[in-house]
Amino acid sequence: MTEMSLFRWVDCCITDDNVPSTALPVEHKIAHLPHNGKTHCVHNYQILCLNHFKWVSDHDGRVQGAVKTGSNKNGVPLFLGRVFHEGSWIVGMINPRYDTCFYPYKGKSLEANKHEALVGHFYEE
Template identity: 40%
Template sequence: MTQNKIADLYRWVDSSTTDEKFPSTAFQIGTDSQGHAVYMGRAYFNNTLSPVHVVPQRKIAYLPNDGKEHTVEKFQLLCLNHFKWVPSTAGKILPGAVQGGRNPYGLPLYVAKVSYQESSIVGVIHPLAEYCSFPYQGKQVTTQNHQALVSHFYDE
């Protein structure tokens, strides 16, 4: 399946921290350490369209950038549940990987999930840097071990 056909299996829906209700098809990646649902999103920040993790109960979305954790109020939610999490390492881009954004140079950024300090956190796979980064307690943290989001329908 081509990258264009994979993109047809999901859509990004505009949302914000002030929205009272999320779409029923919003993609939940897990929960945080307090048991709040965490959803997959993306947002523009510093000329970068980046994956973010959205915590509706906190009315906030988080992303890693420039060595720090940042918050955004406007974002897009990933909708439709045609995905699976696949273990990955060192920024490897798996077949069917979901692209969550682009860096300022136009290079793709891919969606990851990291389990850290009893929380599920959306991460960013940086293919050229060969790592995954994620926001945590005001900082940008990197790891070699993460899970990549891939389409269930990808034919390997």
């Protein structure tokens, strides 16, 4: 199993005033949004596309070049992150104010201080 097969797509969910990032299993055609301690199913989302990207350890919430996926209702920027949980990588959102990655797991929104941020490298044509 390759790293890319661990999640199919990364997306932004559009809800009220915030735009958090989540993992999207293609076969279900819904996004899973970690918010307020629960996982919510969302049908209104945008697929993110990058030319090149890599995962970088994030210990202080300030990874240069981290992929911003939106902001919460207070205007705090949210970034794409992932955590290693029970043998698998799970994609979630990093809130730099708390240096925490929030991620969906079995219907709940969990959080981890040890996480990685997705860093994008865009090529000019």
